Amino acid sequence: MWTAFSSIQSVSMTQAAGPATADLSSADASLATKVARRRTFAIISHPDAGKTTLTEKLLMFGGAIQLAGTVKARKSKRHATSDWLEIEKQRGISVASSVMQFPYRDHVVNLLDTPGHEDFSEDTYRVLTAVDAALMVIDAARGVEAQTIKLLEVCRMRATPVITFINKFDREVREPLELLDEIESVLKMDCAPVTWPVGMGKHFGGVYDIEGDAITRFRPGEEHASKDVERIAGLTSERARALFGADAETAGMEVDLVRGAGSGFDKAAFLAGTQTPVFFGSAINNFGVREVLEALIDWAPSPQPRDGGSRIVKPDESKFSAIVFKIQANMDPQHRDRIAFARVCSGRYTPGLKALHPRSGKTLRIGNAITFMAQERKHLDEAVAGDIIGIHNHGQLGIGDVLTEGEGLHYAGIPYFAPELFRRVRLRDPLRSKQLRQGLQQLGEEGLVQVFTPIGGGDTILGVVGALQFDVVAGRLASEYQVDASFEAAAIHTARWIICDDDKELAAFRDANAHRLATDSSGALTFLAPSAAALAVTTEKWPQITFHNTREIAAA
Ligand code: G4P
Numbered sequence: 001m002w003t004a005f006s007s008i009q010s011v012s013m014t015q016a017a018g019p020a021t022a023d024l025s026s027a028d029a030s031l032a033t034k035v036a037r038r039r040t041f042a043i044i045s046h047p048d049a050g051k052t053t054l055t056e057k058l059l060m061f062g063g064a065i066q067l068a069g070t071v072k073a074r075k076s077k078r079h080a081t082s083d084w085l086e087i088e089k090q091r092g093i094s095v096a097s098s099v100m101q102f103p104y105r106d107h108v109v110n111l112l113d114t115p116g117h118e119d120f121s122e123d124t125y126r127v128l129t130a131v132d133a134a135l136m137v138i139d140a141a142r143g144v145e146a147q148t149i150k151l152l153e154v155c156r157m158r159a160t161p162v163i164t165f166i167n168k169f170d171r172e173v174r175e176p177l178e179l180l181d182e183i184e185s186v187l188k189m190d191c192a193p194v195t196w197p198v199g200m201g202k203h204f205g206g207v208y209d210i211e212g213d214a215i216t217r218f219r220p221g222e223e224h225a226s227k228d229v230e231r232i233a234g235l236t237s238e239r240a241r242a243l244f245g246a247d248a249e250t251a252g253m254e255v256d257l258v259r260g261a262g263s264g265f266d267k268a269a270f271l272a273g274t275q276t277p278v279f280f281g282s283a284i285n286n287f288g289v290r291e292v293l294e295a296l297i298d299w300a301p302s303p304q305p306r307d308g309g310s311r312i313v314k315p316d317e318s319k320f321s322a323i324v325f326k327i328q329a330n331m332d333p334q335h336r337d338r339i340a341f342a343r344v345c346s347g348r349y350t351p352g353l354k355a356l357h358p359r360s361g362k363t364l365r366i367g368n369a370i371t372f373m374a375q376e377r378k379h380l381d382e383a384v385a386g387d388i389i390g391i392h393n394h395g396q397l398g399i400g401d402v403l404t405e406g407e408g409l410h411y412a413g414i415p416y417f418a419p420e421l422f423r424r425v426r427l428r429d430p431l432r433s434k435q436l437r438q439g440l441q442q443l444g445e446e447g448l449v450q451v452f453t454p455i456g457g458g459d460t461i462l463g464v465v466g467a468l469q470f471d472v473v474a475g476r477l478a479s480e481y482q483v484d485a486s487f488e489a490a491a492i493h494t495a496r497w498i499i500c501d502d503d504k505e506l507a508a509f510r511d512a513n514a515h516r517l518a519t520d521s522s523g524a525l526t527f528l529a530p531s532a533a534a535l536a537v538t539t540e541k542w543p544q545i546t547f548h549n550t551r552e553i554a555a556a
Helices: 005-012 033-038 052-061 070-080 083-099 118-129 146-157 175-187 238-244 246-260 267-271 289-299 430-447 468-481 503-516 532-541
Strands: 039-046 099-104 107-112 131-140 162-167 191-192 195-198 206-209 216-217 231-233 275-280 321-329 338-346 351-359 362-366 370-373 376-378 386-394 402-404 413-417 419-426 450-453 462-464 484-487 494-499 518-519 524-530 546-548 550-552
Touching: 005 518, 033 039, 033 386, 039 052, 039 099, 039 118, 039 146, 039 206, 039 275, 039 289, 052 099, 052 131, 052 162, 052 289, 070 118, 099 386, 107 289, 118 146, 118 321, 118 413, 131 146, 131 289, 146 175, 146 267, 162 175, 162 289, 162 468, 175 191, 175 275, 191 267, 195 275, 195 376, 216 238, 231 238, 231 402, 238 246, 246 338, 419 430, 430 450, 450 524, 462 468, 494 532, 503 546
Parallel strands: 039 107, 039 131, 099 370, 131 162, 162 275, 191 275
Antiparallel strands: 099 107, 195 206, 206 216, 216 231, 321 338, 321 402, 338 386, 351 362, 351 402, 370 376, 370 386, 413 550, 419 462, 419 484, 450 462, 450 518, 494 524, 494 546, 518 524
16 A cells, blocks of 8 residues: 555645544553553555555544545555555655554554555564554455455464454445355454445445444445434334335345354454454445444454563553564655654653663663654654554664663564565676665665575575565665666575574584575574475474574564
């Protein structure tokens, strides 16, 4: 979603509708109360399902934006995903739109964007480590698509609770029962429909609130405020029958089936990530969206305790701690500062906070952390657990780094994945080798590419998960570091990180496989396998060596 909010730039905060509720930053609310009122979630979907549209509507409910001009932003996106130059142009916007905060009811909602393009799935994974829940958008005509499956796998790994929004019922789409079946069988998650569509396309009458036994009537047309819509009692009421005829009857039968299957909403199953409450609607018409936001507030978890390595850290502890999950180069290429996005895990950030950076042992003064509301950057006066703070830095902070108020905590859970595509880097102008090294190191720290240095010497090898990452690396090396490098095919199938407790065995392994070993940017030893067969043979031959397909990013 590279351009999600490009048009929002023109919407100043003073123009925007006022916040939905009072600000919670007043000093009288205790830390525990503030934390309990945080909801931090990511929107996930296959490209084109309606993530951007839904995000805009959610921001509108929070009073963060008005809607004018947002269509243009979506239109320009088409080109942005295939061309690094476009990506570069949009980079500033993607920085701004990656984290959004807005108030709703008496809560503070943190909404994290996930990159739409599958080639940046690693980035998405890291974002998902920073949230407490996910909102999955499904295109009702297309059902469960490839990217959704991958993203859901990530949610499942972390047992992240997922709310589902099935979008585009204003079109002729697939039958709701069929869609639920597909979610259950493909995504291996029980569905608990909360609303049910009455008709679709030209006959889309509205959604039936199963628990509340009332239909919210759909009126086609642009972006009406959903609080103005008509509520009709029951599917079998005279008015429902008069308005929706056979569609009301069909919906009634389907709802009976759903009820009969006993798939009512079960909060414990939702929180465990095994059941997803399902909502139907049309994001573009702002229909069914408020219900989703209400569910997020009512059901999604507030920030939870986290394993800090030596102990469990509670979110409302007074001492500050945070974990960096994303590094983004700044919008201004002249200044090599970067923004580290950190999720606050406990305590309170206030400007001037002195935080220990356990990895380096240094103390950093965080003077001006930022947050974003729509496109606008705001300096933060306060952040608590669940909030995301953007910290300017010049490379001190890396992905996975922890910041604390003195304690040597270690929050686990942000891995590098074994790359699937490899290239050798050849420098066209040998005089630029220092710049190449610096560029690759910094792009590596951003998590854009993995950089392997063969232990026996030779060309540096780059590894990525998605091919588009190479284009971005080449483009940024040229524009930011004035390095002209070519990337050539490398006969490498995959990488495995090597762990072995027995030093003698490890030394023997190194000697025997030196031509296939490299160190990654953190110095970790990596086996670069030329084929799956070679990996299998080597694994079998060296049983005392563990070949890991992920490496947790070093923290404390
Ligand atoms: P994404 O971020 O998940 O990639 O999707 P996005 O919101 O950009 O939506 C993809 C397309 O689907 C857009 O159309 C958008 O207008 C349309 N869309 C989103 N929600 C609905 C809905 O509820 N009903 C219908 N009928 N369409 C919906 P587009 O033609 O690509 O762009 P645009 O010309 O509308 O800007």
